[in-house]
Amino acid sequence: MAVVKMQLLSVTGLKKNRKAVLETLQSLGIMEVTTDFIDDEGLKKMETDGQRTTFLKRAESMDEALKILKTYVPEKTGLLDSFAGRKVLNVREYQNFVGQRGLAIEAARNIGKLEREITECKGTLLKDRNQIESLKPWVNLDVPMDFAGTKTTGVLIGTVPGTRTEEEIYAAVYTAFAVEKAKLAEAEKTGNAQNPPEAAFAEAEGKAAGKTGATKTGNAAKATERTQNASFANAEHPVSVEMLFSENDSTGICVLFLKRDAETVAEGLRKIGFARPSQPESAVPAEQISLLEADMEKTEGKIAELTEEIGKYAGERERLRAVSDYYRTRAEKYKFLGTIPQSGEVFFFEGWVPEPQAERVQKLLTEKYDAIVEVEDPPEGMVTPTLLKNNKFSASVEGVLESYGLPQKGRVDPTFVMSIFYVFFFGMMLSDAGYGLVMSFACGIILLKYKRMDTGLRRAISLFFWCGLSTIFWGLMYGGFFGDAIDVIAKTYFGYTGDGILKALWFEPLTNPMVLLIWCLLFGVIHLFMGLALKGYEALRDKDYVSFFADVIAWYMLLIGLILMLLPSDLFASIAGMTFSFPPFVNTLAIVLAIAGAVVILFMAGRTSKNFIIRIALGAYDIYGITSWLSDVLSYSRLLALGLATGVIASVINMMAAMVGGSGFLGPILFIIVFLLGHTLNIGINALGAYVHTNRLQFVEFFGKFYDGGGKKFAPFQTANKYIEIKEEK
């Protein structure tokens, strides 16, 4: 239960030992380097950014290669392998890999190259597939799509918008011929001026317009006219229309005509919106499709080949991992190297080392590397990094504390007190022996099986192990084992009709929620008083007796006085159904305590202010803080609410299971299915609720009384291994 004291080490070493010193410190990983205090006039810093970037890039290329390997040749991993931690390599293996790091670089490069080729192939496949898609409608065309015609004939291949029939296309073309003819006739009649050209034009237009009506309404007259047009045109201007397809609101056509009619046909088609395909293929569509399909097959074969090629590198994983870590560690070292000032022959740096290790580091550096090492306590007011030291049980909540904020230098470490309440409250909220058993059992197995988990993960899991035990305890107190599972099973399958089998050691919450509520609030008061006590401890340790008296003792007096006044009152008796009667002197004492406490707070809480009026005003405002105490205490009612939630929902699940599984041959199987599904869901959602609300009680109510975090985590200069752990040989 403590924040580890840090000491400042100032190291001056010979340049020739620089590499060795740095590597030793890095492998020890117990010093956080700081260069804030060195006035580096006349000293130079090495430019290492370039090398560092190179190393990081190499490490990244290995990571990239490993990712590709994972995609194409997945490793067989078990469900729980994420708990396994980093792989252990002994020094000789590691040195081997590092010695031949060229091989790893080569492998990473090849894997990257193969992957790029695969990506390219996939691009080709996609392109081919799109092309086939766009060619498919034209598959009936037996000439190339950009075919322009023969010596005497012209061809137009393309699409018109909308769904058109063959007749409509013919009509469009013939209308064009009719207009053409009218124009010629008009030209002959020039001079007569009886029939202005506009009229002939309008007539032709009228015919063209009529064609739609003709097809749609079957207007006989128009149809005849069209046929006449057709027969006239057919003789002089042979045209052949081939319908290719009609889909997605467009119609594909191929129109064959005499070359001399090219302009007129084009004009007629243009009127109905004819367009050539944007990129006509110079091949017959059907042939082109089969060519593309062959190409796709070939490309797929190539992808398979390349994938197999990548698969050959699966055995290189370990090498890649080791070398990736090697480069990352080296980059870390160069980062450090770039920050330390150096002169011609020597280099300097300073760093924080936990006090217990300071001497060891000093000795090591002095004796082995001829360095000059000075050890000093951190200067007053200096911010030091925070490292916590706790017993095994309490250390498991360090992660939770860290997520709020670590204590700053000189502040009290709340981990120990917090760990006890954390586990206690979590158990109260989940409060089911069966659920606790499942949780502790699962976490216990993981803890036993995977010894080398990351510290953070290990702590989280052991926290849930302890919380599980507490849950079992509270489950037994409340008489919950998967809700009322034992009773339900006994009643459904064994014809049991008596009272509950599993009796609550304390009492069942639902039978008397009010009493349990009072207990919850009491636990809350104890928790909050502990917070206040920690504040008092801090004040005493810093010999700030005024603060101890005014900010801690006065509050204790006020609050205890108020509680003692409340307990014997009628109000409390009617709410809680409990009556307290104290001897008269206690009642007097309560009033005296409350008043004395309030007076001290009124005069002392604002003591930093010199102005007397403001001081009193601040004190009054502080007394008003009593309302926050009230809301804080009431907040602990969640202990009851969440505890009830688990138990009642569990009973609902059991009831549903008994309903579906009460009778028949399949009954027990259905019972088990509903039971397992329901309780899995319930344990999940309630464990989540318990976790969130336990955190809340700690962070908001408890920490609100004394703690504000804000410390910086101790981050020593160390190896940056992501995949492997190197074991020293004995």
Added chain:
Amino acid sequence: MSMGMVFALIGAVLSTALAGIGSAWGVGVAGQAAAGVVSEDPEQFAKVLILQLLPGTQGIYGLLVTFITLSNIGILGGTPITDTNTGLMYLFACLPIAIVGLVSAFHQGKTSVASIGIVAKKPDQFGKAMLFPAMVETYAILALLISILSITNIH
């Protein structure tokens, strides 16, 4: 069946229905935000899932109150209600969790969305991010408590 039974049943149904609507909405919006974060950074899945689930508890509280009511009014156990007044009492006892459940889940959902934003930008601040939606939930818990205390004390 007496009018009282009808009122009590209306209360029971409202608490699951309204609180459930609120939770469905809250978990829904939070889920959309969570999915967005996972599409960018799949490693945050567990964290954003927890944040998504936070507004889901109101629905469970509602179910809880419904169940206690049903097992008191002779539908799943207990003795059937014979007078209208008792039924009305059950109805009003159910209202805190029904109304507060609906509104708090709605707002908790919005807060969860914002907290998921914190996780997206600063995954290491998860502990604090989780706290904001949990603050909203307090009021659902208080409402649940009052509903339960009222129902268990109606005779």
